[in-house]
Amino acid sequence: MTAGPAAVTDREVARAVELLRAHADHPSAALALNGATHRYQGRDADGLVAYTRRGRRDVVQFAAPFAAPAERGRLLDEFLGRLASGPGAPPRLTAAQVGRADVGLYAERGFTVNQVGSTYGIDLARFTSRGKALAKVRQNVNRARRDGVTVVETDPGDPGDRRELDAIDAEWLAAKGRHVKELSFLIGERGGPAAPLRRTFLARHDGRTVGYITYSPVWGSRPGWLYDLTRRSPRAPVGTVELVNLTALGRFQEEGAPWLHLGLTPFAGLDDRHEPEGASRGMTKALRLVAEHGRLVYPARSQEAFKLKWAPHAIEPEYVAFQGGVRPVPLWHLLRTTGSI
Missing domain, CATH: 3.40.630.30 (Gcn5-related N-acetyltransferase (GNAT))
Structure with missing residues (x-):
């Protein structure tokens, strides 16, 4: 896997679209096709993982693996193994915009999972x-x-x-x-x-x-x-x-x-009912603090107000998963990736 911007070919994009049409069940899945996003296509599991590299040791994944439900865990393991196979210390993975149905995939693999916001439909x-x-x-x-x-x-x-x-x-x-x-x-x-x-x-x-x-x-x-x-x-x-x-x-x-x-509004709709078992209490407090007072960090309230005035019929929590727990550097790269800072 390369460290720079993804080199996209027509054949690669066509295959990625095919996989998303077949397996994606995330409202923002088309963002996996962005030009600067890397796409790892499974070898043993049919599907793809969308991600970007940040800094020397951090990888931010977009959503859970796009694969059939029974294949998502296998594809995630395959991707984690691929990351760990390179020289030096393996990168740390942070997965953003994970849907509720896929929280267990990360929790079972030792990730710390917290609600990060809500998506509206x-x-x-x-x-x-x-x-x-x-x-x-x-x-x-x-x-x-x-x-x-x-x-x-x-x-x-x-x-x-x-x-x-x-x-x-x-x-x-x-x-x-x-x-x-x-x-x-x-x-x-x-x-x-x-x-x-x-x-x-x-x-x-x-x-x-x-x-x-x-x-x-x-x-x-x-x-x-x-x-x-x-x-x-x-x-x-x-x-x-x-x-x-x-x-x-x-x-x-x-x-x-x-x-x-x-789409997703980070820091919006945060609720104790949506926090999974094992969520970081410190992360929960930090996210709530931004939601209440962080207008200069991210305009969550104005974005949420715009979406709510359309009277959405579905409001679903979305999550962030940190490999090895919540640490300052991966959190920093996540905030930079989402445009929160």
């Missing part, structure tokens, strides 16, 4: 924009429409649209500050190997593109689409993002898609 068969629950969404959408915002689905390969989306990205990064860098592991991306699978809806105002949202496919028991990457110009009128998402949501409903997933 909308059942499109039951969704309606009417009623009190969606009042704030309707208010913002109507305001954007009065201001003249329109939404279209676009081909991200169109050169003209691509230039406009590049300009939005540049504005967004500039507004965040010169030290902010784009993440490429636990959030979506424009372009990359998964580009042909993604859909992009953009907002226009006064003849200019002022924002966009990309959506990635979701496979498994709750198939549909993942609200993936959002970018908004500082000039975009209030309600632009809500109008884009409501437009896309309506399109997905018309097409018969079962679910729209809103």
